Amino acid sequence: MTTHTSSLTVHQTARPHGFPTRxxxxxxxxxxxAxxxxxxxxxNLYWSVxxxxxxxxxxxxLHVxxxxxxxxxxxxxxxxALPEGAIVLHREGWRTHAVVRPEQARRLPVFDGxxxxxxxxxxxxxxxxxxxxLTRIARLQPGEDLFVSAAAGGVGTAAGRLARLMxxxxxxxxxxxxxKVDHLLREVGYDAAFDYHDGPVAAQLTAAAPDGIDVYLDNVGGDHLEGAITALRPHGRIAWCGAVGQYNSPDGPPAAPRNLFDIVEKSLRLEGFLVRDHADAQQELYDFAVPHLRAGRLRSDETVVDGFGNIVDAFLAMLRGDNTGKMLVRRGAGPLAADGTGLASTPRSGAAAAS
Structure with a gap:
């Protein structure tokens, strides 16, 4: 039984124009x-932003x-079907407590270590x-060269670590x-990395991969996509996962890449995807990743913010790029204050990041 008598939920109350605020x-x-x-x-114990x-x-x-x-x-x-004490994953979102039916929750396996x-x-x-x-959309093959945008985020760090093992x-x-560039090189295993603020993406990518690339995992869009199209070798593949570069733009999406016809000339393949359409790959991921996690060959990059009361601040910090790896919010032992005071994040990597 829960020891709490009250619960908190976070509602969106207005539409942002540009970057959101508290x-x-x-x-x-x-x-x-009940x-x-x-x-x-x-x-609830952990939330994803x-x-x-x-x-x-x-x-x-709004207002939900x-x-x-x-x-x-x-x-x-x-x-x-939902026994007390079981750990479950669900999508009922930013709330301290949730009532779920069996079809709304997935019981999580417990992997030692x-x-x-x-x-x-x-x-x-x-x-x-x-x-x-990497596996279903781009079909990365051993020895192929890969470019990942937003590489220090959750998907980007995971992609770098998984691609190395592949x-x-x-x-x-x-x-x-x-x-973040330093983290990618020292901790994640990237061979080269650059700060996109330091100059045109296409030029920096050419310097980092002078012989070109075979696969691009796109989390940004815009100038990153344009630069990748230039760098891709014939028959290269683009797996388009997100477009964070345009989410906070008050002017809407950026102009389309100027070199789109290169997709035809180089016989490139560009495919967007939603991970929810690939739930059947979950067991594949467990089978591949868990042995590597247990052996220390694979690590989980996380930035953890303590306290549900800080979840909005954690979300805004993630949008500003303050996180390295996956941004998570942990329930913590303190009060669930909603004023956002005491926001503190802790970067974590590997099995030492205890639950």
Whole structure:
């Protein structure tokens, strides 16, 4: 049974024009809900904040809890398929407690030596996005050269680490600061990386991969996509995962790449995808990644913010690029204050990042 008598949810209350602020959200307090027959009450432990949340702010309904991937523990059940004490993943979002039906929650496997938070990072939608992009969309082959944009984010760090284990050749990434570039080179295993603020992306990519690339994993769009089209060799592939470069633009999407016809001339393939359409790859990811995690060959890059009251600030920090790896919010032991005070993030990597 939960020891809390009240719950908090985060609602979006207005549409942003450009970069969002805390004023676009509100914390709503209510009694902890009671599960109806056939459901279970989940006390949430970890929340995911993701770039797609910004895009969703333009279309999702207002004055309802923000949707998102969440890990929690069942504390009261009225359904034998959802036993008390089980750890589940659901998408009921930014709230401290949720009532779920069996079809709304997936019971998570427990892997010895692997932190619970990995199920939102390298083993969750973030890692699955990278895995699907590399294996199903781009079909990366051993020895092929790869470029990843937003490489220091959750998908980007996962892609670099997974691609190295898959036998990729030269791995190049772009990031938003010198510190992130250093992290990619020292910790993640990228062969080359550059700060996209330092000059035109196409020129920096040419310098980092003078012989060209075979695969591009696009998390940004815009000038990164244009530069990658130039750098790709004939029959190269582009797996388009996101376009974070345009999410906060008040002027809308940037102009299309000027070299789109090169896709025809070089026989390139560009395919966008949504990870939700590849849920059947989840077990593949477990089979591939878990042995590497246990052996220390694979690590989970995370920036963890403590306290549900800081979830909006964590989201805004992620949009500013303040995170390295996956941005997560952990329930923590302190009060669930909604004023955002005491926001502190902790970068974590590997199995030492205890749940």
């Amino acid at each position: 004023a676009h959200f509100a914390f709503v307090e209510a009694p902890v809900p 599960p109806d027959p056939g459901t279970a009450l989940v006390e 993701d770039p797609y949340h910004r895009e969703a702010m333009d279309v999702d309904p 809890p923000v949707e998102g991937r969440t890990i929690g523990r069942i504390v009261e059940s009225r359904n034998p 692997v932190p619970l938070s990995a199920h939102l990072g390298i083993l969750g939608g973030t890692g699955l996005s990278a895995y699907v992009a 036998g990729a050749g030269r791995i190049v990434g772009s990031a938003g600061s010198a510190a």
